[in-house]
Amino acid sequence: MSNLHNTIEYINSLSQSDPRELIDRSEQRFKNIIRDVSDKVENDSGLQIVMLAGPSASGKTTTAQKLAEEFTRRGMKTYRVSLDDFYLDRTDIPGYSEGNPDYETVFALDLPLIEKCLNSLLRGETTVMPTFDFVSGKRKDESYEITLGKSDAIVVEGLHALNPIITDKLPHERILKIYISVSSRIYDENNKIILNKRNMRFIRRMVRDYNFRGSSVENTYELWDNVRSGEDKYLFPYSGLADMRINSVHLSEPCLFKDTALSLLRDADLDGERAKDAARLIRALEKFNSISTEMVPETSLLREFLG
Template identity: 35%
Template structure:
């Protein structure tokens, strides 16, 4: 369901603190509804698979699900599927049409190990959750951690490929979730900001602040990220038993504070980039929004995953 720009700006002008709290409470309601569904399916499987495209807020959402499940008395373990990447072999790695390594491809994941892990955990057996070292592009099983699920325990596996045929497809009994920023922002009937733009703004600010990635590089890569989503993520979202919209009505007003560096980065994107026009439209769209001070964002807000200063450990 789309949001209305005028309502967002009016509420931010009148009482920004109350509006931010209202939006965060709405997101918590989505979390609570998802937890209701997870608990209803615990008898079928202790495995929860959470998928979503880049910038969808999978990590914070998984932690919020864990927090609510724990509050209801269910011991919960959240595991990033990034740890199941294979050690990178540049000779055999999948490639994009341009010849670069396709980092969006599910072929980089150890599907057989994930399959074995889900099976053993469902049987109450011990497994070793591996550790992937991104700096060395290799999996280090010696740094892995032991895990076993007892009664009334759940494991949430989050990753962009969680609903893939070779993951969720092998375990249809698992509870499956799909998350993305799905709500556009309209002014009357006119589109002012796309849900997909929220994800790009989140990713650009996060990568710039915490991953040392140049904004221009992030924006230039967006075409390939979107290509990967359409090839490897979107075809499987229909497998989700639960769908969560991670968009927050106030978030574009928060990211409007980063409009100046984003505009400078967009100017460095080459015109031949397939997303060139869209990137310019995105940055220009910030002008429609009443900015809000990021300091007003709650420490447990999903947006803190991207702007920092949050209470969750990632």
């Protein structure tokens, strides 16, 4: 806990005296993580596929992009692949015919096609890659081709990227498995948790849903229950299989998310346990100083949620 200074006293003190410095330190810390991962891939000539998995609102998409950009800067032509493009058609999803489709299970993906495509790429073959239309719930007719050169790399991102059902079909010496999440809590001076790891991801998700999808807090809570269940069953059991772990926390984020999150939570029409949870988040966020989101760099991982 001491190395990261993840206490409200540290965050509020620096956010008041020099908010730009708090943001800059958060950004630099994450840049260092991207550098360390890139060093690993660059220095191990056999590695060509990065398998990147993490829970909702962990920053997978931006991290995949940043890794691809850094790899490219170092001379490795890099492709990004989302496992979401390998979804089965909606009518073929397990449980669909019974009226209870399980979109979170790894078996909602076309596993033979994933194996075929990734191994074909590792053999240096020109490989046709699928794309998926989430509106129609079907694979698109449009596809694209990738040919992986000897010095090229692929970043494969998705909830199931660490699942042995997928990774065991690939040569282990050619892949780097990475788990990303918010892996730090925020504490008070008495070592009491103010915001836990899931709280911070929920706040990210809530703000993103509102900013990018016009979605309500009520809808975010509705989806969150299923998201949590899917993570518990299909992601967390395999997080220990990762070769490297990325903690995507930015200590500036409670201050940056505060104003929008408080407005959304206070206006939400919730009851029962969700109302209690929202009230607790409100009390927690009220303890932090506010920082204008205009100070956040356009390249920040937090822009995935702030817009």
